Amino acid sequence: MGSRWCAALLRVLVLQAAWALAGGQVRYSVAEEAKAGTVVGRLSQDLGLEAGEAEARRLRLVAQGRRASVELSGASGALLVSSRLDREELCGKSAPCALRLEVLLERPLRVFHVELEVTDINDNAPIFPAARKNLSLSENSPPGFRFPLEGASDGDIGANAQLSYTLSPSEHFSLDLQKSNERNLVPELVLTKSLDRETIPVHRLVLTASDGGRPSLTGTMELVISVLDANDNPPQCNQSVYKVQLPENATEGTLIMRVNATDPDEGSNSEVKFTATSFIPPSGREVISVNPKTGEIHLTGALDFEEVSVFDFRIEARDHGTPPLSGHCSVELEVLDVNDNAPEVRVTSLSVPVAEDAAVGTVVAVLSVSDRDSGANGRVRCWVWPASPFGVEATFSGSYSLVLREALDRERVSEYEVEVRAEDGGAPALRASRGLRVPVSDVNDNAPAFAQAVYTVLARENNAAGAELARLWARDPDEAGNGRVSYSLWEGGAGALSPSSWSGAAGGGWRPASSYVSVDAESGRVWALQPLDYEELQVLQFEVRAVDAGEPPLSGNATVQLFVLDENDNAPALLPPPAGSAAEAGGAAAEAAAAGWGSGTLWAWAAWGAPAGQVVAKIRAVDADSGYNAWLRYELREARPKGPFRVGLYSGEVSTARPLDEADGARHTLLIVVRDHGEPARSATATLSVSLLEAAEAALAAAAGSSSSSSSSWRAAPGAETGPSGASAATNVWLVVAICAVSSLFLLAVVLYAAARWAPRAAVLSAPGPTTLVCASEVGSWSYSQRHSRSLCVADGAAKSDLMVFSPNFPPPPPGAAPKDPQPEPSALLHTVSADPLLAFSLSLPPLPSLPRPLCSSLFSLYGGSAPAACGQRNFG
Template identity: 85%
Template sequence: MGERCCAVLRVLVLQAAWALAGGQVRYSVPEEAKAGTVVGRLAQDLGLEAGEAEARRLRLVAQGRRASVEVSGASGALLVSSRLDREELCGKSAPCALRLEVLLERPLRVFHVQLEVTDINDNAPIFPAARRNLSIAELATQPGSRFPLEGASDADIGANAQLSYTLSPSEHFSLEVKSKDENKISVLLVLTKALDRETIPVHQLVLTATDGGRPSLTGTMELVISVLDANDNAPQFNQSVYKVQLPENTVPGTVFFKLTATDNDEGINREIYYTFSDRISAKIQDLFKIDEKLGEIRTVGELDFEHIQSYDLEMEARDKGTPPLSGHCSLVLEVVDVNDNAPEVWVTSLSVPVPEDASVGTVVALLSVSDRDSGTNGRVRCWVWPAAPFGLEATFAGSYSLVLREALDRERVSEYEVEVRAEDGGAPALGARRGLRVPVSDVNDNAPLFAQAVYTVLARENNAAGAELARLWARDPDEAGNGRVSYSVWEGAAGGVGAAAGSGWRAASSYVSVDAESGRVWALQPLDYEELQVLQFEVRAVDAGEPPLCGNATVQLFVLDENDNAPALLPPAGSAPEAGAVAAEAASASSSSSFVGPVSGSGTLWAWAAWGAPAGQVVAKIRAVDADSGYNAWLRYELWEPRAKGPFRVGLYSGEVSTARPLDEADGARHTLLIVVRDHGEPARSATATLSVSLLEANEAALAAGSSASSSGSGSRSALGVDVGGAAASAATNVWLVVAICAVSSLFLLALVLYGASRWAPRAAVLSGPGPTTLVCASEVGSWSYSQRHSRSLCVADGAAKSDLMVFSPNFPPPPPGAAPKDTQPEPSALLHTPKHPNPDWRYSASLRAGMQSAVHMEEAAVLRGGAAGPEQQWPTVSSATAEPEAGEVSPPVGAGVNSNSWTFKFGPGNSKQGGPESKKQTQVSFLLRRKGESSQYSQ
């Protein structure tokens, strides 16, 4: 330290010496030297001796400001009295010299002393402000931009004031220092990297200034660089694509999504509003609406999954910067299907009408079924109602065929109302229905069908030509031409019971005609019962289809007898032809009118009787026949003259002339009898016969009978039906015995045959066993049938036989015996066991008239006759029990509704109450007699 001081003093002395030499003393002192520091030995340097400075009062002259140095009075040294601050004394001036005046009194002498204050590095660099704020726009300022900064100042001078600058590390900024001149430099802040406010909104840097002193001093200034926001950030969505699902039945006005976008800018650049992209069509914008501020999207219209399944909404978020920037996102709206659409059924093809003969599997219609919904909601199942006769077959997806599953029948169902039903798989399920009208076209598959297989028609004889007999109708369920029926007579035999002898076969079309359109049956000619009793023919009904079909019906035309024939007298058995001619002439003379009084014919019948013949002796038999039938042919014989009681009488129904009492001589030799034969028709018709009876002796009567028998072929006086007794009584008796034996034997054999047939033949029991009928007649007058199960030929004796008796065998078992109700007609079996006497004025009713459709007549004398001279079985001519003991019993059918009626004869007396030697066990037999030349039949 001492060495340093010595060095300083030595310098000062040298300077003083120099100053003295130049007339001025110069000293230098570093600033900030401590008080008391000797600047220099002023007195010595001024040449004063020691002590002289005090004596001469060496002092500094003040120059207006306080000096920082003083002169020591004792030593005369220049001392630092207070802090020296060069920067305060001189500022930036260099060098910093203080001019001091030193006054030396005694003698007064003034010395100028120059004190140089040397600089030391006592001042650090100082910036104008400790913090400097800068604002730099982030996009407007490009890298390389320079921003001037105020440099720091240093009160020192020289090297102590030479400053260097440094900047805190930064990737965006650097420092550039340039010297403007020797004394000034410029400090520039250089932008080396673009600023991003959103990344670093504020940059804080430290600028450091360092002087050149030793040690160096530094000064700092904080640079706060605020990055000004530029609208360089578009609004950003957190997703580029948003997906949302919305049911299609969403109510309009429903908010279904809210957009949120962010903008890293600030201020107005940060304010965002939401809109639809310009690329979205106006139609979609009509369905949706967005709140520009809140970003809420809501529905405006109704959604339809079947129309659009999804919407791709391009959304845009814009800020309010200048220029505005926008961000985009896509909102994919998937419309969720709701089962809001029912299935739809279309008929793409319909082939109608369907022929009724179409085969199973025929395609009737093609259907298309769809549902606009999807998934389960669009899965459709279909079926047909009713299930028959059609069905559905799936061809491919959504297509079905309506096919025929069962055979059709237009006559049963002519048109079908088919309903195709469809139902989807939604919850709840929706359905649809489609009605189809399927008409069935007709095919000629039905033949005309009559209501009855057999028609029974009743027609009275002598009808007018062209009269309508019946009306037939055949039903054909087909339509149009297939159901248009035409009628015609199918040729068949005009046969039947009672056909005219020798007439041969005649076609039915010669009797009747059928109207082709109406089916009316017309008579082409008057019908004659005596020629034709039953006409059976077929009527054919043919439709107009292709091919035509036909149906047949059998028509049984029964001719009802009218009383149009008078009784005709028959010649006696075995008589000459001329005798028969005489009788026929006599009968024809009176056949034109009813009997009203004695009518005399042109021929006379002769008979002989023996004197003394007992009462009841048959002397003759009047034989007559009526071509009519039934009651019209039921003959009765009456003795018209003489009216008074004579010796003869006539059997009412037998026509036998017998003695009423024994004959004596008083009766006279000849008797003329006028016999009237009448039928029971309305009005009645009659014929008369004149019988001349001669009374002879017994031997003469026998001779007359013998001669009559020998000349039966040519005698002109043969009498009609005369049998003579008397002298030939024994011969007559023998004949009667032979006839009786034959009759009894025949009955016995017949009984055996019937018994054997009933035992061994399965169809022999015709009286009680059921059997099929060949003809059924049902009309307003009754019902009856006849059967031809078993037939046998029966010989007919000479005489004009005719088929005026139709007999019908019953095919039902007889009911148990019992009283018939009063209000019902008696059964045939009841009539068999309950014979009744006829009333002379008896008329048959409509129910009985049904049984009289075929005339009933039986030849009384010629049937089952052993011979002309033998005894004969008495037969009735009509049903009912007669009062006469010889009469048999015939039961006509009575009562409508009986399924089978028959005319039944009983051999033997008709009345069980009337006894007699000739009473026999009753045997029931059914007969069918035909005309002469034809074999008569009877059925068992």
């Protein structure tokens, strides 16, 4: 305080000196806020007045506006502070603040100007525009975001008005001062850490402004920073799982429960809408509804405990933010069985489905049985119906286990409806029941099984590639993957024997069935990969494997026997005459063919006067087809009726129809048509030229043909002449030998026939090649294929006289040729055999390579048969 007065005094002195220098103007200085009565200056002395002179001459101030805050003492002539001086009120922010006073002195009248400077003291604290500043920042504002603040003001001047700012401690905000000019600082609020409205919705900070006075004065402003919400929080249910029970007799409209969900966001971001989804079972949508605004769950349909005991569904709580967020919770609605004072049966735990290989004693469900009654009415006994394959075992009071008592078989029963019954001890007793559905899960315990172990499939040859031959189906009573069957051709049990292997041709042998057929993996259809040719393949046997998709997979096999049915796709083909054919006719006829005989003429000789029935020639033909399609018949097309020759319908032997005489001419040309029995029939034509010779010439021609058989098969020049004595001698010799041989062989044939007649009927005579059984309906007989068959089965029982065996017209196989892998003959192709003694004789004969061909021909002519194509071999033509 003393120092202040010293400073004031010093200023007065300075003003006085200045007044003296200025020519009478007095200057004073007084600090603002000086107390009333404070002497500003001795004005009378400073004006040079003597003591008492100021009062005598009436020294006074002229009152002007704000000058009322000072007064002049009339007795002492001192200038005093009369009221509070406020520099800020008098001068505001102007500096310096000077008050101009007028002093009057009478007798004589003089006017003095007094300048009073009001000096500033730090009496004003910084003042903010408002005591509270409300700010709003989004919670997703990034760190570093700046928010300019309005600074404080100070009524003082100079150092007393120089302000500095500080901010209350905060981990989210800091203060940065920016200079707007040389005198003022502008504070800026800086975000240093991300905001979270849900954690701190409002931040309250204090901004303090301090001036430069001594002591310093401060002013504060409260910063209320409201964090604006962003939709960064999904609604949250107050429970993750709601479990509620509802009696089955609850009426429609019953409030089941209310789901509560909160969203820490605000505004539309916190407005929640409820929806129900994922109903198990789906029928829950018909009996349960949810209020989208309140979350109240109401019953909208009737409940049935026996039908559905538990409804599971989810509640989705979605806000209205952008983008909307959602939360979920689960609701388990358990339907309680209602039966007044009756036992209650509840399923505590249910372990289904039950595997069909589950062990006996497996616990399927844990049951809780209770009764609201007490005493005898509350004593409950429990059992299961039907009694098998499940049973009830008591574990402890009120708890039972549903256990497996018998082995299960899903293929027999795939699901069980079990009813647990409870009966109390009341009178009359009341009962309650609880139905359980126990499905049986499948295990792969059944292999795929075909309806037949062997499938017989008939397919006509020349079928189109890709044609469906058959469809196989295997049943697997398992389900899903265990019962899903795929089919494949099993090469281990499949194959076909190529006919080239029978003839010893190169490249013959077994061929895989996969080269002929394929099996569709899904449908089991058997497709042909190529057109089938009966002449190449008659029987194809293979196995189809059916495999399920179980783990481990099981499989089953079926054998497919594919029989190719012959089509009449081959016309008869004429065969060249064999070597030495002149001897086969017993000297009665000779056969010849010129070069290129297939398109030329066959030649034969006959003697004049030959009797009726004399064999002149034999037409040999073969049909590549089989059975009925290969059964050939021979027809003679005569230019004139009742010609001298005829042809055997099935033997092809050309013989005289009547005795020949000179009127018939020296040469005859015969047109012979060979026709099969197919539909439509196919045919071939042969031209035979028969020359009539004298008996001696015919014999010589026959002898010449026999002697040249080793080097030439036929003679192309008819009418060749030989000596008559040589021909007669040769004929006599052969006749004697033939008579002896025929007599001996006849006796041998009778013995062998008797032995074959009474021998066991299961013997099989076979030669290379598979056998095909064909019924020749036109002639009412059975025949074997003329192409490959050499097998005849003799079975017990009487022989049938209508059985015919047609030997093939193929030439004999080359020497040394043997089948590589002959097929086993079918077990029962023929069960009867012809009683023809010639047939039995021919089958029982051993090979006769040493017999001369004329003798062989004469021997067969004796029995009314035709000469074989190659005497000395088992396979007669």
